[in-house]
Amino acid sequence: MPDNDFLKVPEVEIPKRTKSKSVQEEFVPPDGGWGWVVCVTSLWVNGTVFGILNTFGILYVKLRDKYAGNDPSISFKTSWIGSVSTGVTFLMCMIASIISDRLGIRKTALIGSLLGLIGLVSSAFVEQLELLYLTYGIILGVGSAFAYSPSLVILGHYFKKHMGLVNGIVTFGSAIFTIGLSLGLPYLLKEVELKYTFLFLAGLYLILIPCVLTWKPLIHHESKHPSFALSTESIYNHCNDFCSWTRKYLNVRIWKNKGYVVWSLSCGLSLFGYFVPFVHLVKHSKDLFPDADGNYLIMCLSITSGVGRIICGKLADMACVNRVIMQQTAFAIFGIAALCIPFADNFYGLIAICLVMGMCDGLFICLIGPIAFDLVGPTGASQAIGFLLGIFSIPLSVGPPIAGLLYDYLGSYKVAFHVAGVPPIVGALCMLCIPRTKQVNRSVKFSYDS
Known part of the structure; x- marks a missing residue:
């Protein structure tokens, strides 16, 4: 489920910069x-x-x-x-x-x-x-x-x-x-x-x-590029300042990190089928079980997703737990659950599948931030997650329409859900190529000093 935990990152204790002293650097919330x-x-x-x-x-x-x-x-x-x-x-x-x-x-x-x-x-x-x-x-x-x-x-x-x-x-x-x-x-x-x-x-x-x-x-942030602000200045100056701003603030080094590249592409691949159940489960339920209220399926997904974030978030903080493997497992189980949707011969079977998928959804979401910190470090995590969101936009947009197209031509969602279950499993397998990385604890300290 697309959610706002995508940008949730571990708490870090940030020391003041040593290059310059200002009121902003001494700010305490x-x-x-x-x-x-x-x-x-x-x-x-x-x-x-x-x-x-x-x-x-x-x-x-x-x-x-x-x-x-x-x-x-x-x-x-x-x-x-x-x-x-x-x-x-x-x-x-x-x-x-x-x-x-x-x-x-x-x-x-x-x-x-x-x-x-x-x-x-x-x-x-x-x-x-x-x-x-x-x-x-x-x-x-x-x-x-x-x-x-x-x-x-x-x-x-x-x-x-x-x-x-x-x-x-x-x-x-x-x-x-x-x-x-x-x-x-x-x-x-x-x-x-x-x-x-x-x-x-x-x-x-x-x-x-x-x-x-x-x-x-x-x-309050003070800009070092005032001419880049919204104004009536010439397009030529705006372009020059934009290039200068991009070179200064765009962190392209994270794309040289093999672990991050494999992880981000694996997650993007997994999401091609990830959002299909959230859009089409209600219609699928209406077709097979017209007397049942398919809207409860989305509610079940949401309940276990919320529970999963809390429980799995705590587990992920344990030193003995590998966060990448946890997320990898969540993708694999989610894909298997999606594959099983057409085999549910009653409404209660669909509810059970949704409860499992919701738990996997919560686990996947709550680990986005911590894994980003583990792979690229604190200073690169913000842009790493930003790029990841951009990658997510493509599969989340394409998956449900393809499932709808299959339904239009085949008259049922059986093949659509089978197809939707494959990308999360393949994405989980691709995550095996992520190099082992030392995990960052929530209390980790880091410096901006170069």
Whole structure:
């Protein structure tokens, strides 16, 4: 499940730089006070963004029925709506992090909230399926990224000692909202139809506006490239400054790290089939077990995913546990579970499979940050995760539409789920090529000194 734990990294104790002394380097987060308000509002932002993304499978069934007509490829076309939104969200997170440095955390998140609101409101009044690619896919996707990325950055302004607790609270918000929407969306779709369901979701984004206004940055960055800021200066100067900025801040050395390259490509390969169950399980359940409520499957996935993050996150901190092997095992089991979906001959079998897949999802997500630290070190982890998100955007966008296309031509999801189970298993096998690396403990200290 696409989630906000992708950017969750181990706590580190960062000493002050020795090259220069400034107020910013001596800054100590308050670890409380207004920070707890920021924690709650960040939880709401994360929950809203990923709750809506994770429950698209429920909207998918209604959208498919509404626009079906006599179109033989309606499943393929409808799947692209959620896939574009998910892909754009992860892809634009990299851009959002740069823009938040230029414009500020609050302004970037406010723009994201407004874009998300506009995307969902406009989706409510769309009458053509293809226009949803723009409103729900691109506009909502960009808005989600611009709201989500700053919600992680602002936590570092207010917390250090309690950073682990705060990260756990904030990221658990996605599971809470996914469970709530899994129960609420079917009722809304039944009572008020698709239009007002979109407006309800838009209302959640409207609430984000006062939430992000509580994010008062305590650390202010001074740019060494003022001409790169948004202004009316010449394009020529902007290009020169952009090249200078790229050479200075883009960490290409991580791509010379064999372990990181193998890991990132293995994860990207695994995700080609990873998101397929989240989008198509509800429809699959409706086809095979019309009397059962397939929406509960997404809820089961979310519950065990949340539990998995907490339990496996604690296990990953143990010195005797190999984090890469844990994530590798999660991919392999997830793939096997996906392969088994067509063999479930009753609804309770599907529930059991979803519980297993949810646990694997939580394990995979909670290990992204720690493994990045292990492979590239503290100074390269931030950009390593950023590049990883960009890689994720491609398979997360492509997988569900391919499954929808197979359904259109074959009339069932059996082959689609079999195909979806293969990439996670292959990705797990590719991770065997990752060189053994010394693991970094959460209390590790490091220096920025060259």
